[in-house]
Amino acid sequence: MAEPELLAPAGSEEAADLVRAAAAAGRTLLPCGRRTRLRRHAPEARPEAWLSLAGLDRIESIDTEDQTCVVGAGVSPEELAAAAGERGLELGALFPPTGGTLGGAFLAPEVSLLSGFFGPPRDQVLSADWLLADGSRVRTGARVVKSVAGYDLTRLFLGSRGRLAACLRLVLRLRPRPRRPLWCAGPEATAAELPAPRLLFRPPNAAEAIALLEGVPEPGADGWHPIEADVGEAARDALLAAFAAAPGRICLPPARLRKTAGLDPTASGADLLGGQAPLAADRLEAWRRRPPADAVVLPRARSSPWLARLQAACAPGAPPFGGSSR
Amino acid sequence: MSSAAAASRRGRPLAAALAADLRRIVGHRRVLDDPASLAAYESDALTLYRCRPGAVVLPGDRDELVACVRLLHRAGIPFAARGAGTGLSGGALVPPGGVILGLARMDRILELNPAERWARVEPGVVNAELSRAAAPHGLRYAPDPASQAVCTLGGNLAENSGGPQCFLHGMTAQHVLEAEVVLADGRCERWGGPTLESDDLDLRGFLVGSEGSVAIASEIRLRLVPLPEAVATLLGAFADLHAACEAVAEVVAAGLRPVAMEVMDRRAIRAVEASVYRAGLPTDAGAVLIVEVEGPAARIPEEAAEVEEILERHRPLRLERAANPAERAAIWKGRKGAGGAMGQLAPDSLVMDGVVPRSRLAEIMDFVLRVEEESGLPIANLFHAGDGNIHPHFAYDARDREQARRVEEAATRILRRCLDLGGSLSGEHGIGLEKEELLAEQFDPPTLELMRRVRRAFDPAGLLNPDKGLPLPRGCAEAFHRHRRYRDGRA
Incomplete structure (x- = not known):
């Protein structure tokens, strides 16, 4: 089978034209960014063409007063981190470094090491502009930190792996960077005593867990001790790299990480606050169809039965993004 | 008065055979269809909209609820779930002849798991009850709407309710892990999972805030959060609203993360102090700002001092810190009782709900004051300042x-101004019937049409809480007996 064509529009209008043309021709597209997450999140996808939105790579604005930003879906998490960091802000989601785009990370659904503190990545998206499979454009959400007007289509589209809509532009909530960060290390057994950690994780094959605290002079938990910031950051990056390299991950209530038979968070590394661990291929295959009790294994073996109905609702008559759902 | 409006006032009784079938499911006394009982269900807490249902059915568990839904679906009768009726947007009403499914009897906390910090509840559990049950385990349920002493968690889910503490802890959507739902045709599904990272299609997240029009939650798993180790509650009194709002903006910009930042204006303060909710608030102040910080004991004194330093820069008339839990409780009693206190000022009230970007808070409050002056209507203000979520409160007759008419006109002006400033029509009350027309000013036609199509994907027959949350087809608003008190001349 021939490799699908790569359509790479430079702007929203061009993207809409390409989608309309594809819809008219009955041609199947799958939106993507730089295609860094497809192996994991859409390995079965066989579109007739990719629609890469990596060209929509402009940071339009960063509002320090309201702590929000407007970015094209093709902006990378690293670019946003640098621009926001200059203003004392950061995104409330910390993604593995895949070289991909923010649009791809939010659509994936990708792991974030800040989920345990700020909630999952989708909680960081206030509003977004989307392209539906018939080429029409919609805007969901509102540019404020709190809105319940209309259906929350933003949540429905995020995590859909681009099969309901293609993301053009995101309005994201930003958070103040930790004002007095304190990196520390210690035993997992007493981590519950730590005062409101922002990050709490175990890097792969490490003897101790690591935490990032804020605004306290010392860890205040048995066996925990301060460490240099660069050591803590290197440990964090090692865990992110492990998530990036693993074909899947398991999510479960944090208290169950240690109790789940077959999971060794010490070896694999784990986000102890968010309750997530990277999964190697053998374990992923074993658990995809029958996950341990009360656990979610991603990517899932099958799509939600609602996908096809929602695809039809989003763009009636047009070939759905990604082709017919599986 | 139109015939539709007349019909909705009288109500349209349910067919006797259908009522009998419903009684067989829930028991004779659990189907209400006499005019006196139905009168209590003709509106929620927004009394501007009234429509008498054909019947009210009170299922006691999931199986009864499912059986009722199947029956109503087969009969083609519109229906809506209702919790405690504290909604503020006319969300839990049905068109004439429709059925209200009152879920207040489904009030059991089914499971509380302190180790994993979650609780599994039926939808009729009262919000504050869950925190009471979790407290012995050092936990609480964070979303705290002002009506938390009576409102139900099922209603909170439907509306994505907020409250003061949502500034730090997030809305209901950030706390619902999983829901067992009953679809419009009576089928049951489970949406979500044990953690918030639960699915590829986030049906759980889409359900929260869908105003009861996508599915009815028959069981909910909710996240619990630890009780804070330390709390500091500050009360700043300012000469005017503008100064209080500026102080809020500076606290946010400084990167501080209080759990709540609440503002009350002079009219609200005086209403509280003249009521049973009296909290010792300064009645000479133009506005008070309540800021609460919570967290590790090692951090809180310093964090509170930083907040105080910022508030001092805005020249407060008074600045106090609650010295003990009793003083803290009194402050919150005043804030949360303010809505009730203002209910004593006039026979009717309209509590508006709009949102602006936080940097525009002072600007929108200046506009509210202008509307008050131009309309001649007294407006009290109490709001979640940290989120930019305003609640102008009209007490009227x-x-x-x-x-x-003037109240509605003034409220609409304020909402339009919220949109002009880049905000939203609702932060936590929902659209319901109240703002369905205005929604077309927040979203463009393709987006609204998409919302309608998605809704039909979940409820093709359009029976589940129909005509709410989206602009109504022509004629429907009339059927809901809109503004009947002044349109039908019954003054």
Whole structure:
């Protein structure tokens, strides 16, 4: 089978034209960014063409007063981190470094090491502009930190792996960077005593867990001790790299990480606050169809039965993004 | 008065055979269809909209609820779930002849798991009850709407309710892990999972805030959060609203993360102090700002001092810190009782809900004051300042048709201004019937049409809480007996 064509529009209008043309021709597209997450999140996808939105790579604005930003879906998490960091802000989601785009990370659904503190990545998206499979454009959400007007289509589209809509532009909530960060290390057994950690994780094959605290002079938990910031950051990056390299991950209530038979968070590394661990291929295959009790294994073996109905609702008559759902 | 409006006032009784079938499911006394009982269900807490249902059915568990839904679906009768009726947007009403499914009897906390910090509840559990049950385990349920002493968690889910603490802890959507739902045709599904990272299609997240029009939650798993180790509650009194709002903006910009930042204006303060909710608030102040910080004991004194330093820069008339839990409780009693206190000022009230970007808070409050001056209507203000979520409160007499008209006009002006400033029509009350027309000013036609199509994907027959949350087809608003108190001349 021939490799699908790569359509790479430079702007929203061009993207809409390409989608309309594809819809008219009955041609199947799958939106993507730089295609860094497809192996994991859409390995079965066989579109007739990719629609890469990596060209929509402009940071339009960063509002320090309201702590929000407007970015094209093709902006990378690293670019946003640098621009926001200059203003004392950061995104409330910390993604593995895949070289991909923010649009791809939010659509994936990708792991974030800040989920345990700020909630999952989708909680960081206030509003977004989307392209539906018939080429029409919609805007969901509102540019404020709190809105319940209309259906929350933003949540429905995020995590859909681009099969309901293609993301053009995101309005994201930003958070103040930790004002007095304190990196520390210690035993997992007493981590519950730590005062409101922002990050709490175990890097792969490490003897101790690591935490990032804020605004306290010392860890205040048995066996925990301060460490240099660069050591803590290197440990964090090692865990992110492990998530990036693993074909899947398991999510479960944090208290169950240690109790789940077959999971060794010490070896694999784990986000102890968010309750997530990277999964190697053998374990992923074993658990995809029958996950341990009360656990979610991603990517899932099958799509939600609602996908096809929602695809039809989003763009009636047009070939759905990604082709017919599986 | 149109015939549709007349019909909705009288109500349209349910067919006797259908009522009998419903009684067989829930028991004779659990189907209400006499006019006196139905009168209590003809509106929620927004009394501007009234429509008498054909019947009210009170299922006691999931199986009864499912059986009722299947029956109503087969009969083609519109229906809506209702919790405690504290909604503020006219969300839990049905068109004439429709059925209200009152879920207040489904009030069991089914499981509380302190180790994993979650609780599994039926939808009729009262919000504050869950925190009470979790407290012995050092936990609480964070979303705290002002009506938390009576409102139900099922209603909170439907509306994505907020409250003061949502500034730090997030809305209901950030706390619902999983829901067992009953679809419009009676089928049951489970949406979500044990953690918030639960699915590829986030049906759980889409359900929260869908105003009861996508599915009815028959069981909910909710996240619990630890009780804070330390709390500091500050009360700043300012000469005017503008100064209080500026102080809020500076606290946010400084990167501080209080759990709540609440503002009350002079009218609200005086209403509280004249009521049973009296909290010792300064009645000479133009506004008070309540800021609460919570967290590790090692951090809180310093964090509170930083907040105080910022508030001092805005020249407060008074600045106090609650010295003990009793003083803290009194402050919150005053804030949360303010809505009730203002209910004593006039026979009717309209609590508006709009949102602006946080940097525009002072600007929108200046506009509210202008509307007050130009309309001649007294407006009290109490709001979640940290989120930019305003709640202008109109106390009025709906028997005065002209006054009621002016109230609605003034409220609409304020909401339009919220949109002009880049905000939203609702932060936590929902759209319901109240703002369905205005929604077309927040979203463009393709987006609204998409919302309608998605809704039909979940409820093709359009029976589940129909005509709410989206602009109504022509004629439907009339069927809901809109503004009847001043339109039908019953003043």
